[in-house]
Amino acid sequence: MDELLRIENLSKKYGSKTALDRLDLTVGRGHIVGLLGPNGSGKTTLIKLIAGLLTASEGKILVNGNTVGVESKKVISYLPDTTYLNMNQTVDEVIKLFKTFYADFDENRAKNMLAAIGIETKTRLKTMSKGTKEKVQLILVMSRRADLYILDEPIAGVDPATRDYVLNIILSNYDPNASIIISTHLISDIEKILDQVVFIKNGKIERFGNVDDIREKEGKSIDALFREVFKC
Amino acid sequence: MPWNIESDRPVYLQIVEHIMNDIFSGRIKTGEQLKSVRDLATEAAVNPNTMQKALQELERIGLVYSRRTSGRYVTEDAELVKKLKEEKTLEQLKIFLERMENIGISKQDLIRILESK
Numbered sequence: 001m002d003e004l005l006r007i008e009n010l011s012k013k014y015g016s017k018t019a020l021d022r023l024d025l026t027v028g029r030g031h032i033v034g035l036l037g038p039n040g041s042g043k044t045t046l047i048k049l050i051a052g053l054l055t056a057s058e059g060k061i062l063v064n065g066n067t068v069g070v071e072s073k074k075v076i077s078y079l080p081d082t083t084y085l086n087m088n089q090t091v092d093e094v095i096k097l098f099k100t101f102y103a104d105f106d107e108n109r110a111k112n113m114l115a116a117i118g119i120e121t122k123t124r125l126k127t128m129s130k131g132t133k134e135k136v137q138l139i140l141v142m143s144r145r146a147d148l149y150i151l152d153e154p155i156a157g158v159d160p161a162t163r164d165y166v167l168n169i170i171l172s173n174y175d176p177n178a179s180i181i182i183s184t185h186l187i188s189d190i191e192k193i194l195d196q197v198v199f200i201k202n203g204k205i206e207r208f209g210n211v212d213d214i215r216e217k218e219g220k221s222i223d224a225l226f227r228e229v230f231k232c
Numbered sequence: 233m234p235w236n237i238e239s240d241r242p243v244y245l246q247i248v249e250h251i252m253n254d255i256f257s258g259r260i261k262t263g264e265q266l267k268s269v270r271d272l273a274t275e276a277a278v279n280p281n282t283m284q285k286a287l288q289e290l291e292r293i294g295l296v297y298s299r300r301t302s303g304r305y306v307t308e309d310a311e312l313v314k315k316l317k318e319e320k321t322l323e324q325l326k327i328f329l330e331r332m333e334n335i336g337i338s339k340q341d342l343i344r345i346l347e348s349k
Contacts, residue, residue: 171273171279172270194279195282216241216242220240222239223239
């Protein structure tokens with residue numbers, strides 16, 4: 001099945017405030033999709049709905065044809081924008097945890113990536129720098145053999161060199177049968193690894209398309225277009 | 233050569249130009265096998281689908297061909313490479329001449345300057 005994620009008429013209201021407004025979106029397999037929007041546009045709400053951490057007020061989300069629930073969670077690997085790991089644990093202990101939780105977790109893949117950047121697995125998370133913690137977390141999330149990876153702000157708190165490394169991890173784990181959705185507002189750093197973008201504005205989709213088509217049509221970078229569309 | 237991809241024009245076109253230049257300059261030889269899409273994409277830090285599109289474009293031009301099971305190769309047709317290289321040279325020369333004309337230097341002036349240096 002080519003269609004991996006299908007969202008129809010999706011709305012989410014917090015009380016009287018509408019965070020997502022009748023949104024439609026379809027994502028196929030083998031894509032790296034940028035979910036771009038200013039703060040408060042509804043990015044994280046959308047991600048949490050897909051990941052099953054929030055329930056929709058209206059509309060539906062299908063992942064691999066299944067509604068959000070046990071089946072969809074099995075095939076989604078989600079990197080939240082805040083850490084959820086126990087900082088007292090060592091990397092080894094966290095790896096064990098992932099193995100228990102996720103049948104598709106590839107321990108060797110994780111250990112190879114950690115070794116490649118010299119992270120000692122006996123180290124406790126709390127002794128690591130913020131950037132190293134973020135790298136560990138991303139490696140764990142990318143080490144699952146999932147169908148849909150959702151990364152919420154994976155490069156927000158890291159230096160430019162680490163950013164390059166993060167992009168390298170994402171690219172080297174690219175799987176043509178899976179797709180990766182990356183939410184960010186640091187567009188210029190990430191736009192070359194994307195092949196599709198979604199612009200989200202006030203809970204609605206403002207634009208969705210292939211990045212090179214957009215560059216060709218607009219004659220400018222996605223970053224420049226973003227600044228134009230979301231001009232304050 | 234580092235890839236130096238810019239974000240303000242289609243990335244696949246820049247990849248096509250980059251690989252073409254590598255072939256023209258001999259950094260990649262005729263008949264040589266190209267790296268896999270995945271490796272090239274990681275090296276250039278671009279999306280694998282974009283790299284794929286660029287390689288397909290090179291195939292369309294005829295500079296690259298694929299063998300069913302063993303990947304992509306640079307054409308062995310040296311004549312074609314020469315022809316495309318000349319086209320590229322003319323294209324670049326035209327741009328250069330226009331620029332020179334813009335600052336008041338004619339073709340004759342240029343030839344004189346080139347020969348005296």
